[in-house]
Amino acid sequence: MERPLTGPPPRLKAPKGTCDTHMHFYNSRYPKHPDGVPPEPDTTVSDYRQIMSWLGIERVVVVQPNAYGDDNRCTMDSVAELGLDKARAVVVVKPGVTDDELERLTKAGARAIRFMCLPPGHLKWDVMDEMIARVRPFGWHAIVQFDGRELPEREAQLKRIEGDYVIDHVGKFLEPVPTDHEAFKTLLRLVDRGNCYVKLSAAYEVSKVGPPGYDDVAALAKALAKAAPERLLWATNWPHPGMRGERYPSEVNLLDLMLEWVPDESARYKMFVENPAKLYGF
16 A cells, blocks of 8 residues: 655654654564454555654554564564664563563563454453552553543543553544533543543544534544643654554544644644653653
8 A cells, every 4th residue: 555654844843852642563583473453555664654753753652463462573663673762662562571571672662552342453441450569660651542432431440550541542532522522521530640641642533523623533633632732742653553544543643633633832832842751761
C-alpha cells in the first residue's frame, strides 16, 4: 500500500522536543503470533524518520503491535535503530516473565507494559493487577486500551493502579459519547486523581462524523484539554493500522487538529514535550 511519508507542511509548528507517544513498526522478518492480527505491510525506521521530519517530531514511543504478541523483537530492534536519545518502548510481557528479562528490556528502552483489552489483545483485565505489580519495580507504567463506554464498570480496577498509567486514543469510545455521559465523567474523575494520562490520538478509529474535524471525538478531546492539560499526551498512531485507501488519515490534519483541540500554546507544550518527557524519561 502507498503511505505518504512527506507532503505540505503542517500549520502547527511542533515545539522542540515533541514526542509521538504511540506508533508501531511491522516487519515481515518477524513471525506473526498465532493469535495476533495479520501484520500491516512493512514499516521501516527510515520511513518513520521521514514522518518525524515532516511533522517536526523529535522523540517517539514505539508500542508493541498486537500482531506479534509478546515477541517484542520488532519493537525493540526499532528502538535500538532509532537510539535511546530519541526512542522508548511499550512492550507486552506475560505472567512468568523473569526479572532478568524485565531488566534487559528496561536497559534497552522499555518503559511501559501494554494492556489491549479489546480483541485481539494479549494482556487484558484479568492479569492487569498482577502484571502492573511485576513491572513497577523497574519504573514502568501501564498503557490501557478498551472501549471507553466500559469506564464506569472498570473505574474501581483503574483506581487500584499505583503509579502512572495511560488511557489510549481519547478514551477509545467505540460509540463516541457526549461530554455529560457517565462514562466520560468517569474518565475525568480518573484523570483528576493525578496518575492517569490520556492520549489525544486516533480519532479516525471511532469517529462517526469523520474528517477533517472528527467533531464527536473533538468534543471529548477539548473537554480533556480544558480540564487537565498536564495529563495529556499526543500521538500519531502511525502507520494507522487497519486504515486503507480513502480511510487512510492525513498526517498533517491529525497534527493541525491540536490547534483546535488544545488552543492554549502552553498546554500544547505540556502535551507535546513536558508530559511525555516526564513519563518516559527523556
